[in-house]
Amino acid sequence: MESQKGHRSLRSEIEHHIKKHGYTLRKLSELTGINQGHLSAILNRNPPRAITIRQLDALAAAFGQVPGWLYELYEEECFSDGKVSRPRLVPYLIRCAEIGRQDCIESIVSKLLENPKHVSILFSVAEQLFETGKRKEAVPFYQLVIDNEKDSHDDCFVLAHYRLFQTLQGTNAEEHWEAVIRFDPYRKRLPEQYQLDALLKLANVCFMVQKWNQVEKYADELRALATAVYEDELRRRKSSKECEPLKTERHLVVYYGQGFLAKGVALQMQGRYEEAKKYVQGYADLGWFQLLDETGQREVEKFRIWAKANLYTLDLLMGNIDILPDYVDFLINHPAEIPAGLLTIMESASKYDFSIDHILEHFSEEINHFKNYQDPINISRYSHFGYCKAIYEYKRGRIAKALEETLSCLSLADRMNHHQALKRCAELFWEHRHHTSSHFV
Incomplete structure (x- = not known):
């Protein structure tokens, strides 16, 4: 294919297939949903109108071609006079990742990385893949950001580390622990709304691999940060200034309560039952927590149930067998x-x-x-x-x-x-x- 590339262009290939199928521009417009005037400008205007990757996919379908048709020729739409067209390049790389055109990705990336500023484009591609649930496809782009961003305090660099940590799947304890070690140095460089989620996930992963001291560490940090964020939110809402509301994956009360819960569980797993009981009290009744909407109220009720369950747990582990019938009823x-x-x-x-x-x-x-x-x-x-x-x-x-x-x-x-x-x-x-x-x- 590479040897033919010099004799082919995107438009010459499209024109060849138009003639081959005997289509008029009007007919092609009907088949693809692309405006007839836009088709004419793509093929006949000088300089020609750029083709979007969605339009190329629509043309491929009209000509009975497989997804990814002519993708190896699409680079010319993304680079013009030494400049990068971000609006065309990002969707192109996303589609390449979705359908597995690794050859096209490698070709584009080698050109992009000639300018270090273009690392942000790769981060944008990774984020859009991540946000649409294509985490596996996003991983190589996040890794490219980490490998090529020189500033370790850059937001893209730090978030790329966090996203890779978020993509953890499966039950391989060794891989999970290695992921904790890789991400840990960057956790405090994240923006607060990401820090809350990161600390909660770090605590959960360490629970899975039974690193109780680490669970304690992250639980302590989570409680401290959630408390500081909560107080800031109260002050912000009392002030007359308009500020952007905090955006987190979960309600703020979740992070506050989980800081106590994770600490209590870590102490429990080390046999420190009396200490653990003190932390159970920290999430047993969170009704005092302000800023509770309907979602927050439901979370508070969950913590109330968990606290009751964990007090039964601690009593039983301390040898109070008399509570066993009540505990069984609770579980039922x-x-x-x-x-x-x-x-x-x-x-x-x-x-x-x-x-x-x-x-x-x-x-x-x-x-x-x-x-x-x-x-x-x-x-x-x-x-x-x-x-x-x-x-x-x-x-x-x-x-x-x-x-x-x-x-x-x-x-x-x-x-x-x-x-x-x-x-x-x-x-x-x-x-x-x-x-x-x-x-x-």
Whole structure:
């Protein structure tokens, strides 16, 4: 194709296909939806009217060609007299990314990066792909921004790092932890509305990989920032000056409450139950929070339910088994809390050696659904649930079930690439290795 390029042009190819199909401009206008006058100006005016990428796609469809037809010749529409046409180039690169024309992207990028100022164009392409849900396609453009922007304090550079962190998917613990390490140095350079979301995601990812000290750090930062932003918002609304309202992914009360919740959970997972209770009180009743609209009120109610659930959790983990019937009733009435609740019950039973067979039977259907979870948080819970259940079964003397749970946990930890969980499960299996010969023969 490259060898022919010197003998072809976008317009000569279009004119060739018009003749080949015997179309008039009027007929072509009807087929493509492009104004007839615009078609004439594209083909006959001197200098010719520029073609948009959407018009080229419409022409391809009219001529029965595949998406991406003549894209390798479209560069001439994007560069003129040494200048870049941003309105044509950005949609072109977006379409190339959408349909996989990597050859065209590479050709354009090599020309663009001759001028460092054009990095902002690549960032614009990445942002538009990201905002339309095409995160995978956006990743190479964000990486180009990071690799070619010299100013590490530039907004595009910092946001590109954040966007790459946001594109994290799957359950690979090692990849998630590496992503935290890469993004962490840039978190405080983000604008406040992005910082709030970034800190919440950082805390959640560290929860998944069980880095409790890191969860605490980000939770503390989230609480401090959410409090400062809240106070600024109150002052702004009381002043007579008109200011741009703060734009965040979630209601402001979410960040404030999550700062307390994440801190409490991190303390809980380290066995610091009394300390954790103090933080539960921080989100148990957020009705005092001003600026609450209908969405905010719903979030406050969620925190109220979570606080009640987590107080049950802490009591049970501290050995207060008497609250178990009330906790089970709570879970029945709040099904969304069942995954976390059953983990707590299982952890407590394995720790204090009391029977929960009747509870496992009652929630057997829900437990069977655990293996279907796709989100990292619940998969992490499922992994810990299986580990605690293995200990529980060993203590009940049901060795075959215990070994089955242990092997299942090992498999899940391996699939998650979670070295800490893998080590813990291997140690459990090794501790009970003397049972293996009689049960696996």
